[in-house]
Amino acid sequence: MTPAELRNLAGNLAQTEGATSVITTHISQVLLTPNYVYKIPKAIQLPYLDFRSLEQRRNYCHQEIKLNRRFTEGVYLDVVPISKLDEQIVMGKGAGTLIDYAIKMKRLPEERLMSNMLENGEVQGEHMVAIADQLVGFHRSAGKVVEPPDLQGMQEDFADLRSAHTVVAELIGPAAARTLEEWVIGGQQLLVKHEKRIQERHQQQFYIEVHGDLHAANIFLLDRPVLFDCIAFNDPFRQADQLNELAFFCMDLDHFGRSDLGDIFLQHYLQQLPCIATEEDQILFLYYKLYRANIRLKVNALKWQQTTDTEEQKTRSEAVVSYYALMQRYCEALGIP
Incomplete structure (x- = not known):
């Protein structure tokens, strides 16, 4: 969908549903109305996805709904x-030409988005207990991953940190950029050292179908x-050691300066x-x-390079x-130079 078509669609939605705003992510265009959210996959190809055909985008929309309904109802x-x-772009099949698909979601209150609540100091230990309870239930019933861990793939994913070299050099300094290479080497060595345990954890069925992107900006703290x-x-x-899922969420809380909340979450999860x-x-x-x-x-380094907006x-x-500071903290704890 072109920018002009998106603006046309937003204008027509505004007439039927109320004020409509547009957000663009790296793979989607999102329309926000007072009561609903419409997420439209971009017709793009990246190393990890292919949305170029209308059929591929339709299939993705159905897949996203199916997978996310595992966590919530009515959204x-x-x-x-x-x-x-x-020349008008409208939601619904109608009598016109089908040009795309959107995922329709219920819009939830922004003030209850966990990342916003963290910024405002509103997240409490009881919220961590509730998230842990929900995640335990999901992980218990999650499908087991049959394919064994790909150590080389894990090393290559981590080594892609080198792509941030130029940005880190400009924003933090040349010495910091050189340190990235030391971290890549240290991370690779750590995986090799613990490969046997990584494979054992797969055999012990700790590798499951996880959420895959569990952080505060993807959680609303409602009654549930x-x-x-x-x-x-x-x-x-989405197929990983459940430790990887827990670590992502706890890392995000570390980033917000709320490691204490991460400790509450992890302790309650591990008890169950x-x-x-x-x-x-x-x-x-x-x-x-x-x-x-x-x-x-x-x-964030990539988005810094791509944007021309001063505030962003x-x-x-x-x-x-x-x-970078958080990585430095973790590397020191792991004994990586």
């Missing part, structure tokens, strides 16, 4: 066709936590569903925190600095 509503009729926007576009991204049995498991948990901070640093550049640069 992911339907797949809605988008049509073009007499609403976990949303799981990884739906790439199955391997133990998955840390050895000292090596503790090391792997910390490694997964490092890996997830690595990803967040890279994502400032936000992204601060995030790069913050995630």
Whole structure:
């Protein structure tokens, strides 16, 4: 969908549903109305997804609804066709030409988004207990991953940190950029050292179908936590050691300066569903925190390069600095130079 078509659709939605705003992510265009959210996959191809055909985008929309309904009810509503009729772009099949599809979701109150509540100091230990309870229930019933862990693939994913070299050099300094290479080497060596335990954990069925993108900006804290926007576009991204899932969420809380909340969450989860049995498991948990901070640093570095908006550049640069510091903290704890 072109920018002009998106504006046309937003204008028509505003007439029928009320004021409509547009948000663009790296794989979707999102329309926000007072009561609903419409998420439209972009017609793009990336190394980990292919949405170029109308059929591929339709299938993805249905897959996203199916996967996210595992966590919540009444939020992911339907797949809605988008049509073009007499130069007008409208939601619904109508009499026009079908040009795209959207995922229709119920809009939830922004003030209850966990990331916003963390910024306002409103998240409490009871929220962590509720999230842990919900995640335990999901993980207990999750499908087991048959394919064994791909150590080389894990090393290559971590080594992609090198792609942030130029941005880190500019925002933090040349010495910091050189340190990235030391972290890549140290991370690879750590995986090799603990490969046997990684494979054992797979054999012990700790590798399951997880949410895959569990962080505070993907959780609404209502009477019952609403976990949303799981990884739906790439199955391997959603197949991991459950420690990896827990580490992502705890890393995010570390980033917000609320490690105390992460401790409450982890303790309550492990009381019900133990998955840390050895000292090596503790090391792997910390490694997964490092890996997830690595990803967040890279994502923000890329977005800093791509944006021309001064305010967003400032936000992204601060995030790069913050995630670099978090990686440094984890590397020191792991004994990586």
